[in-house]
Amino acid sequence: MVMMIWTLYLTLAGSILGSFYNVVGVRVPLRQPLLFTRSACPACRRSLKPLELIPVLSYFLQKGRCTSCKATIPLFYPVMEILTACLFAFSLLTFGFSYEFLIALLLISLLVIVVVSDICFMLIPNVVLLCFTLPLVALRLTLAPLDPWFDPFLGAVLVFSLLLFVSSWKKDSLGGGDIKLLTLLGFTLGTQQVLLAIAAASFLGALVGGVFLLARKRSPEEPFPFAPFIAIGTLFVYFFGEALLSFQLSPFLF
Ligand SMILES: [Zn+2]
Structure with missing residues (x-):
């Protein structure tokens, strides 16, 4: 019962933070202030009212459009909010209240922000990487070490x-941003998991890139954001890698 309340709480906190991460992912590359400036509709510049700032719900209440100018709001904003909420709750259910749970929350937050930036501007801001490097490295070196150290x-x-x-x-x-991000992920996940994550990301990226190419939605030279694939690969391996590896290896062990 207590755990259920905590899970609900994390879902709620995740959706609110996810909404904030959307703002961070969009504003940091534009060098706009993060706090104390009301969000505005990018099309008509009108400041959003409190009712329009509720994560996920506002999008559906407004049917995905700005209430005054009717400009469409990209679907990916509520999607990122829902994903953050689900991943936060899932982390608690996986790790309980532990230091690894903190690592999971940091990892999810970092990945959500860089995915937003990479999709919107094709870049991964250094300052975001730096802000997450400090706590992730500190945790791995002290309270949540990997084995071997x-x-x-x-x-x-x-x-x-x-x-x-x-x-x-x-x-x-x-991109340089991809390399820096993956290096930080290497430190956080350790050798085995990060190599698996890179393999998964490359496979997914090649698959989706190939499909877009075949559908003539992009030319072969046109770059496309790689961070979403890194995020999917990383989170998949982080949460399920251990289970997958032991499942894979078990026939050889016996
Ligand atoms: Zn508008």
Whole structure:
């Protein structure tokens, strides 16, 4: 019962924070202040009323349009809010109240923000990466260590050198932001998980990129945001990697 209340609370907090992360993801690249400025409709510039600021609900109450100018609000805003809410609740159910739960919340928050920035502007802001590097590194080095203790360092160094090699070999295949993000993920997830996450992200990216190419929705030279695939791969491996690996390996062990 108590856990149910906490799960509900985290769903609510997740949707509110998800809504804030949308704002962060859009405003940081534009160098706009994050706090004390009312959100406005990007089309008609009218400040939003309190009723229009409720995460998820406002979008559906307004049927996805601005109440005055009727401009459509991108569907991905409520989608990011719902995803943040679900992932926050899922983290609690997976880890309970532990230090790993804190890592999960930080990881989800970081990924939601960079996905928004990457989809809107094709970039991953340094300042966002920096803000999350400090708590993630501090937690991994103290309260939520990996086993063995040097695995975060190994993961980060391995990912960084691997991606540096790939990007010098095939120019413009990876953005600098992607490399920095994945290096931080290497530190947070450790060697095995981050390599799996990169493999999953590349596979998904190639698959979706290929489908878009075939559907002639983009040209082969046109870059497309990679952060959404990194986020999906990372969260999938982070939450299910262990189970997947043990399931995969079990036939060989017995
Ligand atoms: Zn408007």
